[in-house]
Amino acid sequence: MNLLVAVGCFAAASVRYLLMVGLYYAAVYRVMREPLGAFKINKQDPTPKMMGSEIFWGLLNNVNFAVVGVVVYEFYKRGWLRVFLDFEAFPWIYHLLLVPVLLLLHDAYFFWIHWAMHKTRLGRWLRHDVHHGAHNVSPWSAFSVHPFEGLLEVAFRLITLMVIPMHPLDFLFFEILTFALNIIGHSGYEFFPRNFATSPVTRMKSCATFHYMHHQNGGTNLSLFFNHWDRLMGTLNPDYEKVYAQVVKERRPWRRT
Ligand SMILES: [Zn+2]
Numbered sequence: 001m002n003l004l005v006a007v008g009c010f011a012a013a014s015v016r017y018l019l020m021v022g023l024y025y026a027a028v029y030r031v032m033r034e035p036l037g038a039f040k041i042n043k044q045d046p047t048p049k050m051m052g053s054e055i056f057w058g059l060l061n062n063v064n065f066a067v068v069g070v071v072v073y074e075f076y077k078r079g080w081l082r083v084f085l086d087f088e089a090f091p092w093i094y095h096l097l098l099v100p101v102l103l104l105l106h107d108a109y110f111f112w113i114h115w116a117m118h119k120t121r122l123g124r125w126l127r128h129d130v131h132h133g134a135h136n137v138s139p140w141s142a143f144s145v146h147p148f149e150g151l152l153e154v155a156f157r158l159i160t161l162m163v164i165p166m167h168p169l170d171f172l173f174f175e176i177l178t179f180a181l182n183i184i185g186h187s188g189y190e191f192f193p194r195n196f197a198t199s200p201v202t203r204m205k206s207c208a209t210f211h212y213m214h215h216q217n218g219g220t221n222l223s224l225f226f227n228h229w230d231r232l233m234g235t236l237n238p239d240y241e242k243v244y245a246q247v248v249k250e251r252r253p254w255r256r257t
């Protein structure tokens with residue numbers, strides 16, 4: 001049975017990866033290439049060789065979903081997870097609040113392992129250099145990590161399933177949402193509003209420019225979905241607002257001269 005779970009998890013993770021990243025890439029980098037050209041942060045495209053390497057690492061990293069999937073299955077059988085199957089066992093407000101809470105927890109988890117990877121030897125042990133192979137990111141960069149690093153990131157799922165009561169649909173929604181946010185963060189295109197980096201409503205949120213800058217200068221902009229940890233720890237790139245303003249200033253979508 002465990003083999004079936006492992007194969008199923010690997011297949012599901014690979015289909016999700018190829019479908020979601022592939023569709024985003026096909027839509028933005030191919031079909032809509034012309035009209036969206038102004039939104040591209042770096043006007044150069046990543047090389048096919050680079051993207052090929054990223055797809056290799058992205059698919060290889062799905063092995064971690066097989067490993068963690070089997071552990072989750074075994075833990076579930078033993079009653080060690082806080083998963084519940086009756087969706088109405090908790091009120092709607094609980095399911096709604098769970099999303100931002102999980103995002104904040106995931107953000108903190110990621111920030112600290114990412115911080116340690118850049119500031120200590122952990123990065124060398126977990127081969128974080130694989131993810132930083134790309135300076136000019138594309139959606140394929142999002143999951144291009146060495147399996148050592150990937151295992152630590154995927155482990156977040158196991159921890160939350162053991163600690164926080166949630167329905168499988170909550171988990172599924174969170175998985176798809178974070179996957180999509182990761183693609184947007186690595187997309188290499190900035191679609192967010194002009195005042196995104198400075199508006200009091202959105203300035204604590206991360207964006208494609210924010211993470212693009214991390215791939216240019218690994219020591220700063222370490223957060224994933226938000227950026228409050230970078231602000232607290234002094235790792236926010238001091239040029240972030242300036243670079244964001246420059247990126248959006250150069251956008252001239254669908255404008256004929
Ligand atoms: Zn990245």
Ligand SMILES: [Zn+2]
Binds near residue numbers: 118
């Ligand atoms: Zn990094």
